[in-house]
Amino acid sequence: MIRAVFAAVLALTLPAQAEIPIKEVTSPGGITAWLVEDHNIPFTALEIQFRGGTSLEAPDKRGVVNLMTATLEEGAGELDSRGFAEARDALAASFSFDAGTDSVGVSAQFLTENRDQAIDLLRKALIEPRFDQAAVDRVREQVLSNLRSNEKDPGTIASERFDLLAFGDHPYASSGDGTVDTVTALTRDDVVAAHKSALARDRVFVAAAGDITAEELGHLLDKLLGDLPATGSPLPGAAPWLLAPGVTVQDFPSPQSTVFFGQKGIPRDDPDFFPAFILNEMLGGGRFTARLMTEVREKRGLTYGIGTYIVNRDHADMLLGQFSASNDKVAEAIKVVKAEWDRIVSEGVTPEELEATKTYLTGSYPLRFDGNGPIASILVGMQMDGMPMDYVTTRNSKVEAVTMDDIKRVAARLFKAADLHFVVVGQPEAL
Amino acid sequence: MLGRLGAAVLLTLTLPALAEEPVTTFTLDNGLNVVVIEDHRAPVVVQMIWYRVGAADEPRGHSGIAHFLEHLMFKGTEKVAPNAFSGIVEAQGGDDNAFTSWDYTAYFQRIAADRLDLVMEMEADRMRNLRLTEEDVDTERQVILEERAQRTDSDPGALLMEQMRAAQFLNHPYGIPIIGWRHEMEELSRQDALDYYQRFYAPNNATLVIAGDVEPEAVRALAEQHYGPLKPSDAIVPRDRAQEPPQLAERRLVLADERVSDPYVFRTYIAPERDPGNQAEAAALTVLAELLGGNGQTSVLARALQFDAQVAVYTSAFYSGTSIDDATFGLAVIPAPGVTLEAAEAELDRVLAEFLENGPDLAALERIRTQVRAGEIYARDDVEALARRYGEGFSVGLTLAEIEGWDEALSAVTEADILAAARKVLDRRNAVTGWLTQAEAAPAEVTPAAAAAPEVQE
Numbered sequence: 001m002i003r004a005v006f007a008a009v010l011a012l013t014l015p016a017q018a019e020i021p022i023k024e025v026t027s028p029g030g031i032t033a034w035l036v037e038d039h040n041i042p043f044t045a046l047e048i049q050f051r052g053g054t055s056l057e058a059p060d061k062r063g064v065v066n067l068m069t070a071t072l073e074e075g076a077g078e079l080d081s082r083g084f085a086e087a088r089d090a091l092a093a094s095f096s097f098d099a100g101t102d103s104v105g106v107s108a109q110f111l112t113e114n115r116d117q118a119i120d121l122l123r124k125a126l127i128e129p130r131f132d133q134a135a136v137d138r139v140r141e142q143v144l145s146n147l148r149s150n151e152k153d154p155g156t157i158a159s160e161r162f163d164l165l166a167f168g169d170h171p172y173a174s175s176g177d178g179t180v181d182t183v184t185a186l187t188r189d190d191v192v193a194a195h196k197s198a199l200a201r202d203r204v205f206v207a208a209a210g211d212i213t214a215e216e217l218g219h220l221l222d223k224l225l226g227d228l229p230a231t232g233s234p235l236p237g238a239a240p241w242l243l244a245p246g247v248t249v250q251d252f253p254s255p256q257s258t259v260f261f262g263q264k265g266i267p268r269d270d271p272d273f274f275p276a277f278i279l280n281e282m283l284g285g286g287r288f289t290a291r292l293m294t295e296v297r298e299k300r301g302l303t304y305g306i307g308t309y310i311v312n313r314d315h316a317d318m319l320l321g322q323f324s325a326s327n328d329k330v331a332e333a334i335k336v337v338k339a340e341w342d343r344i345v346s347e348g349v350t351p352e353e354l355e356a357t358k359t360y361l362t363g364s365y366p367l368r369f370d371g372n373g374p375i376a377s378i379l380v381g382m383q384m385d386g387m388p389m390d391y392v393t394t395r396n397s398k399v400e401a402v403t404m405d406d407i408k409r410v411a412a413r414l415f416k417a418a419d420l421h422f423v424v425v426g427q428p429e430a431l
Numbered sequence: 432m433l434g435r436l437g438a439a440v441l442l443t444l445t446l447p448a449l450a451e452e453p454v455t456t457f458t459l460d461n462g463l464n465v466v467v468i469e470d471h472r473a474p475v476v477v478q479m480i481w482y483r484v485g486a487a488d489e490p491r492g493h494s495g496i497a498h499f500l501e502h503l504m505f506k507g508t509e510k511v512a513p514n515a516f517s518g519i520v521e522a523q524g525g526d527d528n529a530f531t532s533w534d535y536t537a538y539f540q541r542i543a544a545d546r547l548d549l550v551m552e553m554e555a556d557r558m559r560n561l562r563l564t565e566e567d568v569d570t571e572r573q574v575i576l577e578e579r580a581q582r583t584d585s586d587p588g589a590l591l592m593e594q595m596r597a598a599q600f601l602n603h604p605y606g607i608p609i610i611g612w613r614h615e616m617e618e619l620s621r622q623d624a625l626d627y628y629q630r631f632y633a634p635n636n637a638t639l640v641i642a643g644d645v646e647p648e649a650v651r652a653l654a655e656q657h658y659g660p661l662k663p664s665d666a667i668v669p670r671d672r673a674q675e676p677p678q679l680a681e682r683r684l685v686l687a688d689e690r691v692s693d694p695y696v697f698r699t700y701i702a703p704e705r706d707p708g709n710q711a712e713a714a715a716l717t718v719l720a721e722l723l724g725g726n727g728q729t730s731v732l733a734r735a736l737q738f739d740a741q742v743a744v745y746t747s748a749f750y751s752g753t754s755i756d757d758a759t760f761g762l763a764v765i766p767a768p769g770v771t772l773e774a775a776e777a778e779l780d781r782v783l784a785e786f787l788e789n790g791p792d793l794a795a796l797e798r799i800r801t802q803v804r805a806g807e808i809y810a811r812d813d814v815e816a817l818a819r820r821y822g823e824g825f826s827v828g829l830t831l832a833e834i835e836g837w838d839e840a841l842s843a844v845t846e847a848d849i850l851a852a853a854r855k856v857l858d859r860r861n862a863v864t865g866w867l868t869q870a871e872a873a874p875a876e877v878t879p880a881a882a883a884a885p886e887v888q889e
Contacts, residue, residue, distance in 0.1 A: 040472055041811045074728070082738070085728035089798040092805030111805055138737065141744045141767060148692035154585065253689055256580045287526070288505070288517035298514055301573025304581050324581045356522040363524010363543060370473040371812040 020369050020392050022379065025214045027221035033206035034379045034389065035217050038372060042112040044210035045372040047380040048225075051203040051314070053103045054176025056233045059169075061194070063178015064186050067136070067143055068194040069099040074135035076124035081135050084125070093118040095125065101176055102314040103384065104198050109373065112211045119220055126199060127227045131191050140183060147180050154252050154425040158260035158322070161250060161423045162243075166262075170239040172316055200232030201225060207379030210372040239316040247334070247422045249431055257330040257426025258322070261337070263419040265310055265317035268385055275402050275410035277310060282357050283344055283415075284308025284321055289356070291344070295336050296323065302333040312385075319414065331430045334422055341417035348408050362396040454821070455647035456831055459654060461663045462635025466821045467650045468642035470814040476547050476643035477815050479539040480554050481822040483638070484631040486611075487533040487604040487672060487756070493623055495611020498531040499575055500624045504538065505529075506567045508560040511553065513567065520550060533605055534755050535826035541815065544644040548653055555657040558632055561625075568621040576617070579610045587688035587867060591697065595865045596759075598682045599699055602673050603756055633664030638825040642818035675701060675757055682863045687870035693744075695765045696776045697865040702760040702856045705752040705837075707828050713752035714840035715852035716760055721799055722791050722849070723783075724748025724762065729795065732764070735782040742770045742778050755827045760856050772866050783857055790850050803841045 023035045054065045073088075073095060074081040088095060093110040106126070110118035150156040160175055167173035177183075204225060208217050241264050252258075266276045284292045286307040296306050308321035325333040369375050369392075382391055424431060455467040486497045507513040520527045525542030527550075540550040583589045593608050600606030610616070639658065641650045678701055705713040724732045724747045732746035745765040752758045766775035810817060824834035 038472065041808060043808055043812075045812075081728050082734070085726060086794075086798065089726070089729065090801060092802045094809075109809060111808060138741070138744075144768075145693050145744045145765060150692075152690045152692045255584045256577070258585075287521055288514075289521055294514075297574055299570065301570040301577070304574060304578040324577070324585070326577060326580055329577075356518065360521040360524055363522075364526065365524075367473070367475045367524065367541060367543065370475050370814070373812055 022389050023214055024389065025217050027218040029222040029226045031221040031225055033208060033217060033221055034383060035214055036209040036375050037213060038209060039211050042211050043109055044208055044212045045376040046108045047207045047376040048106040049205045049380050049384055050104045050199050051102065052198055052232060052235055053100045055101055055171040055236045056197055057171060060182060061190055062174060062182040064190050064194040065104065065198050066099040066177050067140060067183065067186055068191045069097045069104055070143065071131055071136055071139045071191060072097045072125045072129050074139060075130040075132050077128045087121055091118050095122055099176060119224055123224050129195060131188055133188050136188050136191055143177065143183055144180060147177055147183065154254055154258035157250060157252065158258050158423045158425045161248060162260045165421065166241060166243040168240050168242045171236055172239045196229055197233035200229045202231045205380050205383040207376045209375040236315060243421050245419050245421055247424060247431060249428060250425045251427060252425045254426050255326060256324045257327050257424050257428045258324045259330060259422055259424050260322050261420055261422040262318050262320035263416055265319040266414060267317050268312040272410045272413065274398050275406040276414050278357055278402055279407060279411055279414060280308055280310050281361060282349055282353060283340060291340050292337065295340055296333055302329045327427045328429045330424060330428045338417050338420065341415050341420065345411045345415050348411065351404060354404060354407060358399055361399050365396055457651060459634065459659055461661055463658050464638040464825060465654050466638065466640045467645060467647040468814060468817055469645065470642065471644050474544045474644050476544040476641060476645055477539060477541050477818050478547065478550050478554060479537055479640040479818050479822050481535050481537045481638045481826045482632055483535060483636050483826050485532050485534045485536055486607065486609040488670060493615060493619060494607045495616040496619055496623050496627050497536055498609055499619050500627055501529045501531045501536050502571050502575060503563055503624050504557055504561060507562055508556050509562065510556055516553065523549065531609055533609060537822060547645065551653050551657040555661060559661055561628055563621050563624060565621055572619060579613060579616065583610060587686060587690050591686040591865045591867050594684055594686060595699060595863045598684060599701060599759060599863045601675060601678065603675050604672055605756065630664065630666045633667065634658055634661045635663035636667045638822055640818045640822045642814045670755060672756060678861050681859045685866045685868060687868045689870045691867055691869045693765050694772055694868045695763060696772050697763050699759040699761045699863050700856050700861045702750060702758045704754045704756065704758040705829060707830065707833065710833055710840050712852055715844045715848040716750045716752060716856065717841060718799055718844045719849050719853050720748040720750040722795055731786055732782060736764060736778055740778060742767055742775055753823050753827055787853055790846055796846065800842050803838055807838055
């Protein structure tokens with residue numbers, strides 16, 4: 001095999017470390033945010049996360065945080081839905097609101113030239129949403145349409161079935177979008193209550209990047225968030241892990257089977273997290289050189305793509321994977337996945353494989369910080385994960401510090417082929 | 432657009448705007464066009480090579496070969512071991528991928544700026560030196576068939592769109608899916624791929640875009656070094672494809688599938704594209720799509736069908752004019768529960784007729800102009816997206832001035848331009864209307880999905 005010319009350059013030094021000057025800003029009112037100032041382009045990207053998200057809901061109010069979040073921009077203060085949208089567009093600002101399993105997220109981008117007006121408008125949506133009955137009902141119909149669509153989407157069916165098997169009566173066991181029944185039954189009062197419980201100052205994380213100074217950001221924070229309630233609803237407790245090993249098949253009329261699989265994972269603050277992270281990258285990272293991509297796609301042509309993920313929710317840690325394969329091939333693909341799960345424990349990895357994965361991870365890390373939008377988003381995520389500000393500069397050395405011994409030990413600890421559960425949605429043959 | 436890996440790219444309307452970042456262009460002696468976009472904020476570079484050949488240039492009966500070759504381009508050369516291309520890029524901290532459209536095929540890497548030399552050498556190498564074994568081709572054919580199964584055959588909405596496109600284009604190869612028809616994909620051979628490769632992959636049929644933390648002179652030196660020695664192809668001729676005749680009869684399709692949740696109405700009209708020398712009409716259609724269906728609260732269709740009449744839960748309008756030949760202008764309506772597709776479509780047509788009568792709301796037009804202007808600022812935050820704009824523009828024959836003048840063209844659109852473009856395009860004789868409906872789940876019934884079911888063998 002010819003590896004000559006290009007393999008030789010692997011010895012090159014690594015790219016420069018990311019130089020991301022992060023400041024912590026505390027507003028006069030006591031709200032903190034992380035900031036990267038960059039005055040090259042006259043706009044600011046702002047990211048806000050409220051911890052809790054759809055997991056704050058009572059079982060009979062499932063979907064209320066999602067409905068509330070989707071209705072925030074449908075009228076606020078003196079503006080109705082249309083007035084709000086017109087005002088936003090006239091400022092050329094963009095706002096988006098997202099209800100997640102563990103948090104409600106707000107992303108905003110606004111021009112320097114009309115920043116105050118844009119923040120006034122965003123403040124209205126966060127503090128004074130109207131939740132007009134007509135708007136709630138209209139958005140509810142859109143949510144219901146999505147729910148009906150999800151009921152016929154094999155990927156959603158598979159992941160929801162998996163969550164149900166894993167999490168018992170914890171909120172993680174069901175979709176945060178709710179069900180047709182729960183969403184239909186939600187009232188405007190429920191939506192108003194969800195707003196008070198989910199958007200509060202005791203759970204907010206903020207990051208900004210772009211054309212704004214620390215002082216300007218401080219004042220902006222008080223104006224934007226200062227009038228939110230001090231506290232919100234209590235967060236849910238730890239989730240149980242009830243997933244038994246095995247295969248669950250759900251019939252679905254499709255030429256392909258969609259497969260969602262996984263086992264228990266590893267906490268973000270575990271001392272073994274970095275070896276586990278590197279191991280997952282080698283086994284099922286979404287890249288073409290990962291073992292599963294090589295074995296299932298490149299060598300056997302059984303799928304278009306396969307990946308595995310270390311997933312750390314606030315109350316559960318998982319190792320998940322997914323792929324699709326034709327009904328007559330899915331059994332073989334599952335066999336290959338199990339074999340690879342075993343092989344990384346029994347045979348381990350080669351020093352070259354570890355080295356190549358490390359140089360990918362360390363080399364690609366600085367490339368993530370390539371714009372105001374991406375930077376603000378990474379910074380708010382770091383705060384949610386409890387990272388210190390200097391994580392940006394220490395992260396690569398944590399990757400580099402992982403040894404072959406670490407890999408061997410953690411592979412045996414992490415990958416349990418016998419624990420894997422596969423949910424298969426389709427009409428698989430020979431399963 | 433189809434990628435080697437990744438989520439389907441939906442047609443969404445954006446209001447493109449070009450950067451104030453410095454852009455430099457030059458051409459090598461062998462015909463390779465080079466575009467350099469500087470952005471020195473982060474030590475990152477994107478290399479993209481855009482070949483001016485795509486699915487619409489395939490030999491008839493060999494649909495999918497453009498996209499299949501895109502996959503096979505990662506298989507190796509004399510210098511790069513089989514399947515090692517991506518691994519070499521990844522070991523340097525970079526990512527790489529590729530995508531295919533009707534008019535172009537593009538390959539890209541995103542990597543630390545000091546690694547540009549390496550990825551240029553590799554990209555230049557595989558422009559002329561690809562090696563393919565029969566085994567590579569056989570395995571990768573299974574992958575593209577799985578890709579088709581995942582992205583098209585498993586999705587009734589995608590199947591309807593594929594059928595509608597085939598009905599929309601009576602004569603032009605834009606009616607053939609990029610991924611290919613399954614029965615033709617199954618027959619694609621190593622020789623098909625090599626013939627296509629040797630004819631079309633050459634410096635005089637490509638645009639190289641380098642964007643990020645680079646200096647134009649340094650890029651020029653590297654480009655001369657790596658791409659300069661490559662021989663041009665003498666088989667490159669202007670792309671003169673079979674054109675559409677006048678479309679005289681409305682076409683209507685119904686696709687019933689048990690996997691459909693909410694039925695919907697989808698309509699496309701044949702529409703002019705951005706023509707070299709005249710992109711004013713395409714600019715008017717871009718603004719028209721934004722006015723009709725670009726905004727969930729304020730657009731004409733949302734106001735009429737979701738707010739006033741409440742006959743729809745979702746409406747949309749879309750148009751993308753960056754193509755060599757005719758484009759399409761599209762509309763979609765998901766009816767509210769209890770509203771039939773027939774009633775929803777009738778409302779859609781009523782609202783369109785009203786719009787053609789009354790013209791656009793001038794305040795809405797002014798807001799769009801503001802967003803176009805602001806878009807120039809926001810666009811500078813994403814140099815990769817800028818690289819795509821230049822690469823795509825050059826690949827469909829636009830000039831630098833036209834690519835950079837697109838914002839100006841959008842800002843110059845008047846009420847009269849919009850009405851003229853709308854009256855010309857929104858004519859149902861030019862249109863295909865598709866209904867996606869629920870089918871009863873019955874084992875004996877042959878649904879379109881079942882009809883398309885794979886007969887893939889190991």
